Amino acid sequence: MNPQEIIEQAAANWHSAAEEVGQKIVDLGADAIRRLVEDATTDGQAQLKSSQKKLVEWTAALAEGTINREEYTHLIKSRVSLLKFHTLTEAGIAQARIELFRKALINLITNTAIKAIT
Amino acid sequence: MKLFQKWIRVAKAVVWVLTLMLSATVLSACTSTIAGYSLEAYTLATGLKARSLAVVQLSTESFSTHAEVVDQLLVDIDAAYEFAAGIPNNKIAAEQWALLRDPSEALLGGYFAFWEIEEPGGVSEYFRDQSKEIIAEAFNLIICLEVNKQQASSCSELKTPEGVL
Structure with a gap:
């Protein structure tokens, strides 16, 4: 290959690298958001279902005298505390996913640049 | 041309x-949005989960009999909070420990406060078992957040040596 062909080849490589990076960033971002929304929705639905089920169980236990009123009240409070815990965790997981996305972007850009040069 | x-x-x-x-x-x-995964934090959470549930198991008995064990456990939970709070960009994990130990909430700290003040002679078995499930779930969420710092994972799919979270 003469120098001119090498330069042309390099330019072509960079052009395809640009397209590849663009597409992969879109894929990475879409996947991260999709998983986050899916997990948060699943968790929220599971929490709602589980809270309803527990409320019925605890009310029956109170009626049967298995637990007293103080224990019943504490269990209800604990469910509320647990919901706060879930909300806090979801916020943390969202931050963690953003961080993983950032790291994936750095890797993608660095690897694409290296691949295009070599 | x-x-x-x-x-x-x-x-x-x-x-x-x-x-x-x-x-x-x-x-x-x-700047990172959140602290990186810490094996030490993970080990601390799984170890304290097992210990906490073992102490909660004793709560059908008199509080005074186990007061020392409870105190020691709460000191270790405090230490876990301090550890989490000392890591930069780890605010949410620290808040999780704070919520878990808070006696005015109804998780681990609140449970021990209830046992000591409301029912020092011992709680009912049903109440203990239901509370154990809730406390275990709170610990699982701490573990789940730590795992998610390393790899995106759904909390319901995570497994520990003790089984599914």
């Missing part, structure tokens, strides 16, 4: 390289 077009393509390629390098540099320079 042809040569000029080729040089334009080369110039575009050079701009591309610079853009990529700049993007990577800017992204690397951005």
Whole structure:
């Protein structure tokens, strides 16, 4: 290959690298958001279902005298505390996913640049 | 003219390289949104989960008999909070420990406060078992957040040596 062909080849490589990076960033971002929304929705639905089920169980236990009123009240409070815990965790997981996305972007850009040069 | 077009393509390629390098540099320079995964934090959470549930199991008996064990456990929970709070960008994990130990909430700290003040002679078995499930779930969420710092994982799919979270 003469120098001119090498330069042309390099330019072509960079052009395809640009397209590849663009597409992969879109894929990475879409996947991260999709998983986050899916997990948060699943968790929220599971929490709602589980809270309803527990409320019925605890009310029956109170009626049967298995637990007293103080224990019943504490269990209800604990469910509320647990919901706060879930909300806090979801916020943390969202931050963690953003961080993983950032790291994936750095890797993608660095690897694409290296691949295009070599 | 042809040569000029080729040089334009080369110039575009050079701009591309610079853009990529700049993007990577800017992204690397951005402050992390959250602390990285810590094996120590994970081990601390799984160990304290097992110990906490073992102490809760004793709560059908008199509080005074186990007061020392409860105190020691709460000191270790405090230490876990301090450990989490000492890691930069780890605010949410620290808040989780704070919520868990808070006696005014109804999780671990609140449970022991209830046992000591409301029912010092011992709680009912049903209440203990239901509370154990809730406390275990709170610990699982601490573990789940830590795992998610390393790899995106759904909390319901996570497994520990003790089984599914």
